[in-house]
Amino acid sequence: MQLRGLVKRYGDRAVVDGLDLEVARGEVFALLGPNGAGKTTTIEILEGVRKRDGGDVRVLGVDPASAGRDWRARVGVVSQGSGAAQELSVREILDHFSGYHATPRPTAELIAAVGLEEKAGTRVGRLSGGQRRRLEVALGVQGRPELVFLDEPTTGMDPVARRQFWELIRGLRAEGATVLLTTHYLDEAAELSDRVGVIADGRLVEVAPPDELGAELRRLATVRWSEDGAVREVRTATPGVVLRDLLATSVTGDLPGLTVTRPSLEDVYLSLVGAPSTVCTDSEGDPR
Numbered sequence: 001m002q003l004r005g006l007v008k009r010y011g012d013r014a015v016v017d018g019l020d021l022e023v024a025r026g027e028v029f030a031l032l033g034p035n036g037a038g039k040t041t042t043i044e045i046l047e048g049v050r051k052r053d054g055g056d057v058r059v060l061g062v063d064p065a066s067a068g069r070d071w072r073a074r075v076g077v078v079s080q081g082s083g084a085a086q087e088l089s090v091r092e093i094l095d096h097f098s099g100y101h102a103t104p105r106p107t108a109e110l111i112a113a114v115g116l117e118e119k120a121g122t123r124v125g126r127l128s129g130g131q132r133r134r135l136e137v138a139l140g141v142q143g144r145p146e147l148v149f150l151d152e153p154t155t156g157m158d159p160v161a162r163r164q165f166w167e168l169i170r171g172l173r174a175e176g177a178t179v180l181l182t183t184h185y186l187d188e189a190a191e192l193s194d195r196v197g198v199i200a201d202g203r204l205v206e207v208a209p210p211d212e213l214g215a216e217l218r219r220l221a222t223v224r225w226s227e228d229g230a231v232r233e234v235r236t237a238t239p240g241v242v243l244r245d246l247l248a249t250s251v252t253g254d255l256p257g258l259t260v261t262r263p264s265l266e267d268v269y270l271s272l273v274g275a276p277s278t279v280c281t282d283s284e285g286d287p288r
């Protein structure tokens with residue numbers, strides 16, 4: 001999937017502002033970003049359900065804006081809160097939609113994959129929010145798509161369901177499917193994805209494997225200690241040297257409250273999207 005200079009405007013405001021991205025076949029790619037960053041807009045353009053105002057897009061080699069039925073059959077979509085018929089049961093809905101696919105996954109297999117065995121006979125209208133989300137995920141992967149778009153797939157799911165969902169995604173990857181998902185859960189992005197793209201104000205601010213995200217920032221450790229009743233803090237690429245110097249000048253040879261920390265994925269993310277984060281300030285509280 002390739003995006004070149006993708007632009008989407010509402011009025012004179014560009015909510016997607018020149019996005020370039022390439023996602024390889026078989027890759028699991030997570031889009032992260034704050035509310036309103038442009039994730040859903042981007043994913044809907046890629047799904048062919050929203051028009052773009054500029055740029056070039058190829059999904060499975062085809063422009064989604066003019067793609068036909070054959071292309072749609074190769075793509076699975078789990079959008080934000082798509083509503084399924086309320087009066088049918090989980091099993092009935094899945095059986096119904098299996099008729100739309102050439103080689104659908106068996107209903108029982110899908111129900112087990114999303115952990116809805118106990119709710120198979122329950123009407124959709126009686127499902128909880130998280131259970132409904134599980135059903136939507138099942139519907140999205142029912143047709144064995146080559147490419148799956150998942151917009152905040154685990155929102156509303158409990159921790160057990162999230163882990164079940166992660167297994168499902170790993171299974172899809174093992175079968176060679178490409179996955180593009182959006183999430184607000186950093187652990188989920190780190191757990192599942194080959195690469196993460198952080199989007200803010202309609203622009204990709206960084207694309208990297210999760211453990212390499214913000215490499216420059218992660219190089220720096222924060223050394224904290226207490227001195228004269230105040231917490232002191234230094235950010236440094238060489239914490240060993242800082243510690244040696246501190247110990248050399250300490251009268252007692254002790255450094256109360258000493259900690260050495262490196263930024264977490266969350267710290268890196270907050271810094272990339274321009275949100276305040278404790279590691280991004282020096283001892284005077286000034287932004288670095």
Ligand SMILES: Nc1ncnc2c1ncn2[C@@H]1O[C@H](COP(=O)(O)OP(=O)(O)OP(=O)(O)O)[C@@H](O)[C@H]1O
Nearest residue numbers: 010015033034035036037038039040041042152182
């Ligand atoms: N139909 C529309 N008309 C006008 N503005 C819109 C429309 N749809 C989305 N927007 C605006 O576009 C921006 C991007 O929205 P989008 O839904 O893509 O964000 P997002 O990154 O998916 O956010 P979230 O994490 O909250 O789902 C937002 O500021 C939103 O208000």
